[in-house]
Amino acid sequence: MFEEIFSQLDSFSIGGTDFSLFNLILGGIIMLVGFAIARIARTVFNKYYAPVLPEHTAKNFGKIIYFGIIIISFLVFTTSTGVDFSGLLVAGGILGIVIGFATQSVVSNLISGIFLLIEKPTKQGDSVELPDSNITGSFVDVGTFSCRIRKFDGTIMRIPNEKFFTSNIRVLTDSPVRRHEAKLGIAYKEDIDAAIHVLKKTISSRIPYVLHEPEPEFRIEELGDSSINILILVWFPKQDWGKVAPVLLKIAKNALDDAGIEIPFPQRVIWKGD
Amino acid sequence: MVVILISLYSKEENAEKKYSNYGIYEIENDLELFFPSIVVKIHREDENIFTYLRKDSEGNVIEKLVPSYQNKMKIEVAPIRPLNYPVRRTNFVFLKLIQEVFLSENASTTFLVRCPIEVGIFLVHDTHKDSMDWFTCDPSSSRFGLYGAPDTGKLCKFYRVPIVKTELDSEPYFNCVMRLNFENLLERGYSITKAIFPITDHSLYYKGNKSQLDSLNVTLRKRLAVEYVETAEVALKDIDWEKSPSWEKDTQTPSMEMSLE
Numbered sequence: 001m002f003e004e005i006f007s008q009l010d011s012f013s014i015g016g017t018d019f020s021l022f023n024l025i026l027g028g029i030i031m032l033v034g035f036a037i038a039r040i041a042r043t044v045f046n047k048y049y050a051p052v053l054p055e056h057t058a059k060n061f062g063k064i065i066y067f068g069i070i071i072i073s074f075l076v077f078t079t080s081t082g083v084d085f086s087g088l089l090v091a092g093g094i095l096g097i098v099i100g101f102a103t104q105s106v107v108s109n110l111i112s113g114i115f116l117l118i119e120k121p122t123k124q125g126d127s128v129e130l131p132d133s134n135i136t137g138s139f140v141d142v143g144t145f146s147c148r149i150r151k152f153d154g155t156i157m158r159i160p161n162e163k164f165f166t167s168n169i170r171v172l173t174d175s176p177v178r179r180h181e182a183k184l185g186i187a188y189k190e191d192i193d194a195a196i197h198v199l200k201k202t203i204s205s206r207i208p209y210v211l212h213e214p215e216p217e218f219r220i221e222e223l224g225d226s227s228i229n230i231l232i233l234v235w236f237p238k239q240d241w242g243k244v245a246p247v248l249l250k251i252a253k254n255a256l257d258d259a260g261i262e263i264p265f266p267q268r269v270i271w272k273g274d
Numbered sequence: 275m276v277v278i279l280i281s282l283y284s285k286e287e288n289a290e291k292k293y294s295n296y297g298i299y300e301i302e303n304d305l306e307l308f309f310p311s312i313v314v315k316i317h318r319e320d321e322n323i324f325t326y327l328r329k330d331s332e333g334n335v336i337e338k339l340v341p342s343y344q345n346k347m348k349i350e351v352a353p354i355r356p357l358n359y360p361v362r363r364t365n366f367v368f369l370k371l372i373q374e375v376f377l378s379e380n381a382s383t384t385f386l387v388r389c390p391i392e393v394g395i396f397l398v399h400d401t402h403k404d405s406m407d408w409f410t411c412d413p414s415s416s417r418f419g420l421y422g423a424p425d426t427g428k429l430c431k432f433y434r435v436p437i438v439k440t441e442l443d444s445e446p447y448f449n450c451v452m453r454l455n456f457e458n459l460l461e462r463g464y465s466i467t468k469a470i471f472p473i474t475d476h477s478l479y480y481k482g483n484k485s486q487l488d489s490l491n492v493t494l495r496k497r498l499a500v501e502y503v504e505t506a507e508v509a510l511k512d513i514d515w516e517k518s519p520s521w522e523k524d525t526q527t528p529s530m531e532m533s534l535e
Contacts, residue, residue: 176429177420205414208360212432213368213419237363237418237429 027077034073042066055124059141105162109145112161116142127172127241135159136172173238177211180234180245184252185227187262192220192228195261202255203234209243211235226266293446294351296480297516298398301347309393309447310411316347326395328407336407340397350403352518353450353478353485354394356431359410367473368419368430373437375456375466377494382457387435387469388449389487390415391478394521403519411447421470430470446483452476453489455508460494460501475507479515486515 042062050058100107122128122139128149129136137151147164149157159167172178186195196218203216210216214235221231232252236244256263294307301324307314311331319325319339324347326338340347357365369387377383392410396403410416419432435449444451458464469490476488489508494501 175425176427177424179424204417208413208417210417211419212417213370213421235420235424237361239363240361243360 026080030077030080031070031073034070034076038066038069038073041069105160106145109161112165113142113144113147116147116161116165121169122171122174126174129170129172130159130164130167131170132167133159133163172241176238177235178238178241180236180241180248182232182245182248182252183221183229184232184249184256185224185229185263186256187264188228190228190261192230194259195256196230198255198259198261199230199232199252202251203232203248206251206255207234207244207247209236209240211237225268227264293483295483296351296353296485296518298348298350301349302345305349307351309409312409312411314395314407316349318347326407328409330409338407340406344399348398349406350396350398350519352394352396352516353391353447353480354408354518354521355473355476355478356390356392356410356416356433357473358392358408358521359413359416363418364429364431365472365474366421366428366430366470368421368432369435369469370419370432371437371467371469372434375437376463377456377458377466378463379458379461382455384453384455386438386441386443386451386453388438388444389435389452389473390431390433390449391447391485392416393447394519396519396521405519405521408521412449415448421468428470431473441486442484444484444486450478450485450487452487455489455491457491457493460496464494466492471505471507477509477520478518479510479513480518481515485518486510486513 042065045062045065046058050062053061124139124141126139127137128139130149135149135151135157137149137157140148140150140156142161142164146158146160149159151157186192199218200216203210204212211234216235217233219231219233220228222229232248234244234248253263293309299305299307301316301318303318305314305316307316313329315325315327315329317325317327322341322343324340324342326336326340328336356367367389369389371387375383375385390412392408394405395407397406415433417432419430420427421430422428438444438451441451441453454469456466469492471490473487476490478488479486488510491506491508493504493506495504496502
């Protein structure tokens with residue numbers, strides 16, 4: 001009965017395709033139901049299944065479910081109402097080209113985002129550095145048009161996908177371990193082997209995050225103007241930079257102080273001619 | 275709050291001192307457990323609440339309130355796998371043998387090594403054993419090591435371990451004994467210096483204050499031109515030792531990768 005009532009209402013045509021009010025209302029209902037089902041399905045998935053999956057897999061599955069149901073709803077809408085969009089597509093072709101040129105950067109970012117998902121130069125949660133942009137932080141995600149990096153000061157940096165894709169990316173946490181280097185000098189009068197022994201023993205005992213295999217390495221980097229400069233190289237688990245790097249020099253300095261090994265000031269010897 | 279002071283003893287001194295055994299303890303009001311450089315105190319605070327307090331020699335204190343709906347509180351003290359200190363980062367253990375073992379071609383041998391442990395405290399109720407607390411009595415030996423190259427290698431807990439003679443040669447609360455069965459099917463002798471394996475496949479067992487870990491079979495093989503090592507965990511059978519509850523499975527964290535937002 002409703003169909004008869006609505007079918008008698010005025011119909012109109014766009015690009016050679018006939019639309020009636022009934023078709024539009026039916027289509028709207030189908031799409032609304034589709035959106036509702038998609039939201040419910042995604043919520044159920046996120047609540048019951050996503051927690052047991054890796055985060056990236058869960059997110060991607062959630063999106064596939066959501067957009068998949070919406071696309072299916074749209075197809076149901078077009079087939080059930082008999083709407084033929086081929087006329088619209090032809091009519092919209094030229095408009096599409098115009099819009100395409102106007103939104104070149106938008107499309108470029110969209111395509112770069114897809115390539116980033118395929119290439120996966122980094123993972124969610126990785127610490128990354130973009131040397132060209134002087135940005136360092138924790139990688140949050142790839143969005144439709146931009147990536148997000150949470151800088152270590154807690155702020156979020158949005159980077160267009162195209163720029164991220166074409167940038168040099170230094171991933172700081174891709175390998176299971178990282179190395180940190182620190183340099184300090186001892187006086188020329190000191191015994192180098194004794195100083196290295198003190199440093200090695202103290203670093204190994206005081207910093208539990210420093211790897212014992214490979215062991216901390218000590219190199220005489222330079223016979224400097226005032227001091228013998230020792231380069232300390234230690235390895236640690238990739239997540240534990242904050243437990244090692246900020247305290248390494250403090251612990252090394254205290255160890256040398258306790259052992260009575262002098263860390264000299266810059267010195268200049270002046271010879272006075274007669 | 276109860277303040278407990280205890281001095282730090284060496285392993286040799288600890289061997290002579292009287293410490294609490296592994297096992298199940300029922301607490302009506304108060305319980306004190308002593309471990310090398312660590313004291314655990316449990317005290318009934320209220321009708322249905324117990325206080326759990328752990329203090330180490332450096333003055334670090336862990337205190338927890340434990341509601342109990344029974345008249346008694348029951349805990350189990352057991353050795354657990356040495357993966358938690360200073361922080362949980364891997365399931366693998368890298369045992370570097372202090373004495374190298376040379377295995378000639380087509381030979382097999384078995385030897386026992388000490389493998390470090392941590393101590394777990396589990397709350398026992400009905401059939402469940404909930405992980406309540408853990409600690410290590412030997413933090414200075416608990417370190418990380420890398421097996422392989424920095425980009426492709428495996429992060430492990432790293433320990434230098436001696437070879438021992440019997441299953442009872444473990445140092446209480448510091449380590450357990452593990453049997454390594456080696457078989458060399460190569461056409462040449464081979465020096466064995468280390469064992470790397472996922473320790474989460476292995477169970478721990480205790481009796482009194484001694485502990486053992488499941489055995490590990492290691493077979494050196496050659497297929498075509500490639501020499502490789504095959505490892506397999508072998509569960510201990512027909513022993514009258516108690517099996518430790520597993521701590522680690524409750525603390526796994528999922529990995530994260532890139533996704534579309």
